[in-house]
Amino acid sequence: xxxxxxxxxxxxxxxxxxxxxxxxxxxxxxxxxxxxxxxxxxxxxxxxxxxxxxxxxxxxxxxxxxxxxxxxxxxxxxxxxxxxxxxxxxxxxxxxxxxxxxxxxxxxxxxxxxxxxxxxxxxxxxxxxxxxxxxxxxxxxxxxxxxxxxxxxxxxxxxxxxxxxxxxxxxxxxxxxxxxxxxxxxxxxxxxxxxxxxxxxxxxxxxxxxxxxxxxxxxxxxxxxxxxxxxxxxxxxxxxxxxxxxxxxxxxxxxxxxxxxxxxxxxxxxxxxxxxxxxxxxxxxxxxxxxxxxxxxxxxxxxxxxxxxxxxxxxxxxxxxxxxxxxxxxxxxxxxxxxxxxxxxxxxxxxxxxxxxxxxxxxxxxxxxxxxxxxxxxxxxxxxxxxxxxxxxxxxxxxxxxxxxxxxxxxxxxxxxxxx
Numbered sequence: 001x002x003x004x005x006x007x008x009x010x011x012x013x014x015x016x017x018x019x020x021x022x023x024x025x026x027x028x029x030x031x032x033x034x035x036x037x038x039x040x041x042x043x044x045x046x047x048x049x050x051x052x053x054x055x056x057x058x059x060x061x062x063x064x065x066x067x068x069x070x071x072x073x074x075x076x077x078x079x080x081x082x083x084x085x086x087x088x089x090x091x092x093x094x095x096x097x098x099x100x101x102x103x104x105x106x107x108x109x110x111x112x113x114x115x116x117x118x119x120x121x122x123x124x125x126x127x128x129x130x131x132x133x134x135x136x137x138x139x140x141x142x143x144x145x146x147x148x149x150x151x152x153x154x155x156x157x158x159x160x161x162x163x164x165x166x167x168x169x170x171x172x173x174x175x176x177x178x179x180x181x182x183x184x185x186x187x188x189x190x191x192x193x194x195x196x197x198x199x200x201x202x203x204x205x206x207x208x209x210x211x212x213x214x215x216x217x218x219x220x221x222x223x224x225x226x227x228x229x230x231x232x233x234x235x236x237x238x239x240x241x242x243x244x245x246x247x248x249x250x251x252x253x254x255x256x257x258x259x260x261x262x263x264x265x266x267x268x269x270x271x272x273x274x275x276x277x278x279x280x281x282x283x284x285x286x287x288x289x290x291x292x293x294x295x296x297x298x299x300x301x302x303x304x305x306x307x308x309x310x311x312x313x314x315x316x317x318x319x320x321x322x323x324x325x326x327x328x329x330x331x332x333x334x335x336x337x338x339x340x341x342x343x344x345x346x347x348x349x350x351x352x353x354x355x356x357x358x359x360x361x362x363x364x365x366x367x368x369x370x371x372x373x374x375x376x377x378x379x380x381x382x383x384x385x386x387x388x389x390x391x392x393x394x395x396x397x398x399x400x401x402x403x404x405x406x407x408x409x410x411x412x413x414x415x416x417x418x419x420x
Contacts, residue, residue, distance in 0.1 A: 298337035377412035
């Protein structure tokens with residue numbers, strides 16, 4: 001049965017994500033630019049309005065002193081005609097309305113300002129200006145002006161519309177270019193995915209992917225090819241092994257449960273024995289123990305004295321361990337330099353420590369191979385059932401962790417599993 005093909009394309013997914021990021025970045029930039037332009041334009045118009053108001057204040061100062069409201073009103077009219085004024089009024093030093101325009105809203109009087117500099121405030125689409133009128137350091141009156149920003153806003157909106165069109169065009173071209181570049185960049189990954197689908201459908205591990213560039217995808221392709229090569233070798237070996245097992249019949253069935261070197265139960269047999277021990281221990285609520293044993297410095301023996309010397313060491317180690325355990329205990333070889341010892345009955349923590357010390361004592365006695373003393377010791381990890389776990393897989397994992405704790409502690413020792 002072939003694997004179900006993914007519903008969504010990785011290329012499309014990444015493209016959508018990148019385009020979303022691109023669009024979001026452009027929108028944020030658009031908003032920030034628009035805000036900056038509006039604030040700058042408003043500030044410039046505000047400055048221009050303030051300069052005009054200061055000039056007007058200077059022009060009407062003499063009219064306040066000589067009490068000529070008609071002339072002052074003419075000056076106000078000039079400013080109204082030249083700028084988009086929504087309200088303008090002139091007050092004298094007593095706070096009385098001196099001059100305003102009939103077609104404009106009279107601004108409410110509050111109080112004579114105590115400041116000497118013009119004040120500018122923004123209210124929505126209006127600028128409010130308050131300009132004290134000084135004559136020889138004496139405040140003779142105050143000029144109030146409100147100027148509309150509607151024309152500025154219309155100009156600004158037209159500018160935003162033009163800028164929006166330009167940014168939309170830029171986004172369209174950038175999106176097209178991004179899609180093209182991304183498809184080209186991800187084409188090796190797409191080809192690798194297609195090859196994986198083909199391998200899964202045909203079970204043909206002789207296929208290989210083409211390495212295009214020396215980048216991360218190229219490295220992934222190389223590792224994928226290596227995995228295919230190993231799977232091909234494994235498939236050939238498995239096929240060969242199955243053929244040999246079929247030819248040998250009962251003999252291979254017997255050998256399948258025994259380690260060919262030490263004649264101990266092998267990993268397959270160990271799995272069954274461990275499951276039985278855990279089941280019995282859980283039913284009877286009696287403690288049992290699993291010891292995970294690793295031969296220290298075994299690689300050094302193989303590398304320096306040869307694999308035949310290593311085989312002799314394993315045989316001698318297994319023989320000494322068997323001599324040190326009880327009749328009901330079972331020693332298994334898991335492979336390489338790893339052994340497992342099952343203590344199914346009448347187990348206590350003190351007994352397991354006693355067994356560990358006996359095993360270490362046995363192996364610490366000199367082991368001679370080829371007239372040379374072999375520098376091997378044991379690292380032992382212990383897990384108890386059901387105290388530590390009533391799962392065979394978990395118990396094996398805990399014993400393995402305890403064994404590595406013993407190795408990190410300096411080897412040639414044992415460690416009973418502890419969660420601390």
